[in-house]
Amino acid sequence: DIVMTQSPDSLAVSLGERATITCKSSQSVLYSSNKKNYLAWYQQKPGQPPKLLIYWTSTRESGVPDRFSGSGSGTDFTLTISSLQAEDVAVYYCQQYYSAPHTFGQGTKLEIK
Amino acid sequence: EVQLLESGGGLVQPGGSLRLSCAASGFTFRSYAMSWVRQAPGKGLEWVSGFSGSGASTYYADSVKGRFTISRDTSKNTLYLQMNSLRAEDTALYYCAKGGYDNSGYYPYWGQGTLVTVSS
Numbered sequence: 001d002i003v004m005t006q007s008p009d010s011l012a013v014s015l016g017e018r019a020t021i022t023c024k025s026s027q028s029v030l031y032s033s034n035k036k037n038y039l040a041w042y043q044q045k046p047g048q049p050p051k052l053l054i055y056w057t058s059t060r061e062s063g064v065p066d067r068f069s070g071s072g073s074g075t076d077f078t079l080t081i082s083s084l085q086a087e088d089v090a091v092y093y094c095q096q097y098y099s100a101p102h103t104f105g106q107g108t109k110l111e112i113k
Numbered sequence: 114e115v116q117l118l119e120s121g122g123g124l125v126q127p128g129g130s131l132r133l134s135c136a137a138s139g140f141t142f143r144s145y146a147m148s149w150v151r152q153a154p155g156k157g158l159e160w161v162s163g164f165s166g167s168g169a170s171t172y173y174a175d176s177v178k179g180r181f182t183i184s185r186d187t188s189k190n191t192l193y194l195q196m197n198s199l200r201a202e203d204t205a206l207y208y209c210a211k212g213g214y215d216n217s218g219y220y221p222y223w224g225q226g227t228l229v230t231v232s233s
Contacts, residue, residue: 001175040219042158049208049223050150050158061221093158097218100163100172102148107157 006105023094038098122227135209146212151205166216
């Protein structure tokens with residue numbers, strides 16, 4: 001199974017500042033035939049199901065603000081929130097869908113400093 | 114509008130069984146990958162089981178392999194998870210999730226979840 005490891009486990013950032021979360025996979029999630037990285041990011045707020053933010057490493061889901069961006073390739077990935085807003089307080093998860101089981105990272109709790 | 118509605122959760126004793134259902138609407142159910150993802154109280158997300166988009170293949174996490182069985186009824190647009198030999202560590206909120214727009218394994222749509230509690 002592919003193990004997904006996020007860092008940090010928790011993060012406190014001031015409003016308007018940049019927040020960066022990293023995700024590392026135990027093996028590459030880059031499919032050579034289509035050059036796509038099978039990596040997604042989710043946001044989860046208390047009492048709610050996860051919300052898809054980004055798929056294919058950097059494709060923003062419809063309706064997701066452009067302050068959210070994803071990057072990376074192979075085994076190392078990053079979710080960046082360019083200017084933190086109060087409504088971004090949540091837990092963020094990465095997920096690989098390169099191979100089953102489609103494992104998630106352990107989550108990163110993002111708070112306001 | 115895509116809707117996923119889970120049901121079937123409840124309190125069950127260790128070693129018992131439970132069947133979860135996920136009623137789907139708003140899309141061509143038989144054409145999409147579907148999965149179950151769970152979340153233990155206060156913990157992170159754990160992918161449990163899934164169907165490929167064609168329905169020809171099923172997949173399981175090691176933690177449930179041999180105990181859980183995923184199935185679907187395309188005439189009822191319903192996904193199931195039969196859970197046997199339940200353990201305390203299976204206690205969680207179980208979400209049903211629909212595969213991505215291109216039938217890949219990311220999940221744009223989630224249900225609200227159904228709670229399973231395994232306790233004596």
